[in-house]
């Protein structure tokens with residue numbers, strides 16, 4: 532289908548350049564006869580209503596296609612102009628459709644949207660009592676752009692490998708629908724714009740995390756796929772960073788409780804990718820990738836890695852509860868969820884069939900959205916604690932500004948640095964209380 536579309540598009544483009552219509556042509560000849568309807572009345576010239584013949588009958592004139600120049604250069608009969616502009620409009624629409632589709636696929640848009648969902652969830656969890664919705668939108672948009680850039684670069688580096696795999700051979704680069712320089716331009720502009728958006732609208736730490744993650748994915752993980760099976764563990768770090776990025780964008784800091792969602796993402800990816808690499812063994816071998824499952828013909832070690840990492844998911848619900856992120860309900864739900872995915876991994880370990888690998892893969896697909904929704908629904912916010920933190924922040928700020936000279940008091944800190952601190956375990960507050968230079972639960976005046 533895409534082949535037919537791209538062929539028809541290619542032939543249209545070829546027609547445009549080899550038989551340029553004078554209605555969109557700019558004259559570049561050294562014979563500077565004015566290009567207007569009066570030319571068509573010259574002997575030997577046909578009417579501009581038959582533009583191709585007309586242009587071919589003028590060997591002294593050379594044209595290049597320039598849409599903007601045509602309207603100024605040629606004064607058309609209204610009917611011909613209308614039908615031509617409809618045709619050109621269709622061509623432009625087709626071009627836009629073609630490249631939008633290429634960008635969508637280069638960006639692995641569905642995967643990028645999942646990445647955005649994890650980053651958005653991280654942002655909400657790191658926001659404390661009040662969510663800054665503009666900040667949330669900027670974080671999601673910035674993450675989407677940087678993830679799109681990372682995914683595009685990944686494809687730029689894997690054109691040959693992707694061409695050899697069934698799953699990926701129809702991607703825009705191996706199928707020739709877009710050129711490598713074009714894809715690099717798309718990736719660079721998305722990467723720069725996304726990082727700049729995060730830097731301007733959230734904070735430098737979040738922007739730095741996004742940029743480093745792009746580098747880790749495109750320049751470390753991607754080549755590693757062809758070198759060593761450890762790539763899956765490096766890829767798991769890449770997947771774990773976006774929720775941390777979201778948390779940092781909201782709170783400006785990395786704390787212990789910011790690690791719960793990234794840890795879930797990290798451990799979750801191992802059963803997910805082990806199942807995928809087991810099910811697509813032949814494809815990965817054809818593509819020249821060194822996946823863990825390829826060096827494990829029995830599948831025993833692959834299944835064991837998957838099970839081990841499912842079991843690591845078990846304590847996360849309790850940690851989320853204990854560290855003040857979510858309620859006891861979430862602790863229970865998360866534990867049940869981890870038990871469910873562990874049971875599919877256990878089944879695969881005992882009986883290593885394609886059916887059981889697929890079951891584990893489907894369970895992994897369910898796990899993440901349910902875990903994240905549970906975290907959001909049972910998000911725990913201790914309002915008394917938050918009030919204490921906000922009050923102490925304000926008091927600390929006013930004490931600081933009254934004791935320092937005008938320079939500090941005049942310049943108010945940027946919006947992004949004034950968000951309330953996220954909920955933290957009470958012990959964290961107790962430990963900072965004796966130090967007057969840190970926000971404390973109480974300040975004596």
Ligand SMILES: CC(C)=CCC/C(C)=C/CC/C(C)=C/COP(=O)(O)OP(=O)(O)O
Nearest residue numbers: 646674677678681741744745748766769770
């Ligand atoms: C903010 C930011 C930069 C986020 C990036 C997040 C991101 C791209 C996560 C993907 C993680 C991952 C290991 C995907 C598999 O890639 P693969 O190369 O194995 O997939 P493929 O075989 O389909 O190409």
